[in-house]
Amino acid sequence: MSLHKQPELKEAVLNLPQKEKDKLLVRLVGKDKMLMKQLHFQLLEDQLDLEDRIEQLKERLADLYTDNRHTIKNIPVYSNYKELQSLIRQASGMINEHEKITKDKYSEVDCRIYILNKAFGQFPRLFEKSAVHSASKLHDYVRARIKTTTTKFEKLHEDLQFDLQESMEEMTAFAMEHSLS
Template identity: 85%
Template structure:
């Protein structure tokens, strides 16, 4: 139940002594891991920490795709389509968490472009036309990722767009060639 649906409770909480509110706040924050990560970032980290986070995220993504070479082959068969979609989803989850914590749009889009370009570079045959159902699912998922990434890219300031332009063009060229855009 939401606090804004219970105005009496909200008013009572706001009228508590400061010390009581502080205790409640600390207890509540401890129950939500994402909130703890967000507060840690907002209150205790700075630009250098953000750059470290971005670097570590990119390393994790690169490692994820490097390890993916063991489970996904560039051969158009059912299992490879499913494994690649799973790999891309896992990588997207890492970026989603990063964005929720940092609210940094530039690094989010940079990493999303990186994910798609890695998938396209490493597994180009899995993006060819296919009659396999799992290929359709992968292609639909990637189309949605390309569209979302493009929309977010277009909302960035033009100076930030300029910095990402080359990798964005690489992604879009492949996507358009394979009818994924």
């Protein structure tokens, strides 16, 4: 239930003595892991910490693809389509969490382009036309990821777009060549 739907409760909370509000706030923050991460970032970290977070995220994404290089083969069969879609979903989740915590749009777009280009580079045969149902599910999912990434890219400042232009063009070219855009 939302606090906004109960204006009396909201008013009562706002009228509490400061010491009681502080206790409640600390208790509530402790119950929400994402809120704790967001507050930690906002209150205790600076630009250097953001750069470290971005570097760590990129390493984790690279490790994810490296660790799965033996599980997923570049052979168009059912299991490989499913595994690659699962891998991209997992990578997207890591990026989503990073963005929710840091609110850094540039690194979000950079990492989204990275995971798509990595998938395209490592598993190009899985993006060829196929009658296998799991292939079409993977292709639909990747189309949605491309659309989201392109939209977020276009919202970036033109200087930031310039920095990502080459990798964005690489992603777009592969997508067009394989009818994914």
